[in-house]
């Protein structure tokens with residue numbers, strides 16, 4: 001109790017987001033589950049805040065020439081395919097209010113662009129999206145809210161075939177082979193087990209407008225508390241003390 005010694009001792013803010021730091025939302029789910037679509041819907045509804053979308057895909061390691069020569073044997077769905085140290089540095093930098101230059105990844109060449117970046121600036125909300133953003137506990141610990149987009153595997157595979165043939169320069173056979181060899185096993189080994197960390201699970205992805213509306217309402221509430229914290233730094237300290 002805060003009154004154990006007879007004198008009220010004020011506890012620290014219970015919300016892990018310090019008032020001056022951006023609110024960080026993690027969005028994960030299997031390939032083509034609708035992560036990006038859900039993020040876009042959230043961003044559209046939060047238009048009065050400064051929001052940055054960070055894609056884990058941007059932090060794919062570029063392939064060496066040996067790896068490129070045998071690209072069908074490369075596992076893009078394993079955690080080691082990403083430069084997680086750099087992703088952590090990116091989120092830390094943005095959380096501290098500094099701008100960051102995010103790499104631009106090309107799914108056709110499996111390389112990062114050597115001469116271009118996406119500059120992102122200080123923001124109120126960071127949305128971090130990707131198949132494995134809940135895998136590393138250090139990345140998870142940076143998040144104030146965790147969302148898992150849950151879409152049936154057959155729907156995801158159908159979307160993936162269309163997307164990878166239309167947008168990523170693949171043929172149907174290579175998409176199916178990669179799916180059976182790497183994508184599905186890694187989903188079972190790494191993505192699905194990370195569902196337990198989610199605060200919210202969205203069935204049917206972007207089709208689920210009710211879930212997205214509820215999430216946006218919650219974010220509005222949290223951002224309102226943040227704004228109040230900036231104006232009255234002691235407000236939530238006192239509130240959390242009396243809730244004990």
Ligand code: ADP
Pocket residue numbers: 029030031032033034035036037038159160163205206207
């Ligand atoms: P992810 O970011 O999880 O890979 P995306 O949101 O990019 O998923 O969606 C993958 C593909 O499926 C895209 O081509 C997108 O246009 C399509 N898609 C996503 N959600 C829906 C939906 N609710 N209905 C139809 N197509 C969708």
Ligand code: C5P
Pocket residue numbers: 030031032057060076077106107108110130131183
């Ligand atoms: O957008 P989505 O979440 O589907 O992106 C992740 C997927 O991209 C992974 O399942 C991985 O197999 C695929 N990928 C690929 N080629 C690359 C990099 C990633 O097919 N060069």
